[in-house]
Amino acid sequence: xxxxxxxxxxxxxxxxxxxxxxxxxxxxxxxxxxxxxxxxxxxxxxxxxxxxxxxxxxxxxxxxxxxxxxxxxxxxxxxxxxxxxxxxxxxxxxxxxxxxxxxxxxxxxxxxxx
Amino acid sequence: xxxxxxxxxxxxxxxxxxxxxxxxxxxxxxxxxxxxxxxxxxxxxxxxxxxxxxxxxxxxxxxxxxxxxxxxxxxxxxxxxxxxxxxxxxxxxxxxxxxxxxxxxxxxxxxx
Numbered sequence: 658x659x660x661x662x663x664x665x666x667x668x669x670x671x672x673x674x675x676x677x678x679x680x681x682x683x684x685x686x687x688x689x690x691x692x693x694x695x696x697x698x699x700x701x702x703x704x705x706x707x708x709x710x711x712x713x714x715x716x717x718x719x720x721x722x723x724x725x726x727x728x729x730x731x732x733x734x735x736x737x738x739x740x741x742x743x744x745x746x747x748x749x750x751x752x753x754x755x756x757x758x759x760x761x762x763x764x765x766x767x768x769x770x771x
Numbered sequence: 772x773x774x775x776x777x778x779x780x781x782x783x784x785x786x787x788x789x790x791x792x793x794x795x796x797x798x799x800x801x802x803x804x805x806x807x808x809x810x811x812x813x814x815x816x817x818x819x820x821x822x823x824x825x826x827x828x829x830x831x832x833x834x835x836x837x838x839x840x841x842x843x844x845x846x847x848x849x850x851x852x853x854x855x856x857x858x859x860x861x862x863x864x865x866x867x868x869x870x871x872x873x874x875x876x877x878x879x880x881x882x883x
Contacts, residue, residue, distance in 0.1 A: 661814075690870065699775075699860050699873030700815070713869045747814055757869055758803055758822070762815040 660684060661750050661763035669769045670738050678733040678766045682750030688712070688757060689731040691723060694745040694765070706731055707754040735768075743770045773798045777861045777874035784851050784881050792846040792877045794835075794861035802863040804828075804837055804844040805871070809858045818846075818859070822866075851881045 660683035670676050682689050688707045692700035702715035706725035720736040729750070735742055745767050751760040778793040796804065806818040806828070819828030824839035833848045844861060861874040 692871075697875070699862075699875050700871070701873075702870040705869050715870065749815075754869060758805075758820070758864055762807075764814040 661686075661748060661761050663746075663748050663763040663766050665766060666764065667767045667769075669771060672738055672740060672770055674738050675734065675736045676738060676768060678735075678746050678748075678768070680731045680733070680748030680750070680763060682729050682731065682748075683761055686750035686752055686761075687729050688751045688754045688760075689725055689729065690749045690757065690760065691731070691733045692747040692749065693717070694747060695741075696744070700747055703733065705754070705757075712754055738770045740770050743768060773802065773863060773865060773868075773872045775861050775863055775872055775874040777859075778877050779875070781878040781880060784879070786853055786881055786883050787850045788881075790846070790848040790851045790855075790879070792859055792861075792879070794844045794846065794874060796842050796844065796861075796863050798842075798863055798865060798872075800865060800867075801839070802865050802868075804835070805862040805864070806833070806835055806844070806846050807860040807862060807873075809860065809876070811857070815860065851879070853881045853883055855879060856881050 662681045690705040691703040694700040704714040745765040749760040749762045751757045803822040805820045807815040819830040821828040821837040862871045
């Protein structure tokens with residue numbers, strides 16, 4: 658049990674729809690990152706948030722966007738869903754941006770786009 | 772850019788066999804290296820890490836040594852158990868970076 662919780666655990670969306678995934682970081686953690694793990698692949702970095710500001714972004718299109726709230730929980734939003742967006746989305750949090758090597762990962766949200 | 776290449780699977784071993792999963796990396800500078808494990812239907816759990824050359828990370832009988840000269844971080848365990856069946860990911864993070872770079876994962880199945 659890492660203290661990082663993600664919701665929902667599974668969901669199915671239709672191509673072209675929009676989706677919001679949520680992450681509650683471990684208590685006291687102010688840095689959150691999101692990763693996309695396609696089937697049979699390693700996780701790929703989407704972006705990181707530190708104290709409500711984006712602190713780095715991977716090679717993902719602008720239709721992937723995020724938010725971090727004052728309580729440091731976070732959302733990942735994906736617009737105009739494509740079939741290739743089907744993946745496990747992982748959230749990870751750490752005590753501070755300089756300590757992300759000590760990050761804890763959540764269980765993930767399994768998104769299926771049909 | 773930074774990247775990790777790990778041995779392709781799947782790997783199937785009998786209980787009590789010796790395990791090696793190879794991992795090599797490309798990075799500028801001196802990254803920290805990690806092994807993560809993912810059990811079916813779950814997220815990632817840190818298995819072990821090493822932050823500088825010649826460091827050995829160890830946990831639950833698993834070991835890996837940071838070899839700068841061969842840019843490698845191979846995972847080993849002397850005697851695997853059925854409960855070790857999972858997918859193993861090698862990863863790196865630059866010391867001034869904020870993201871993990873993961874390999875593609877190696878699936879391990881241990882049979883009784």
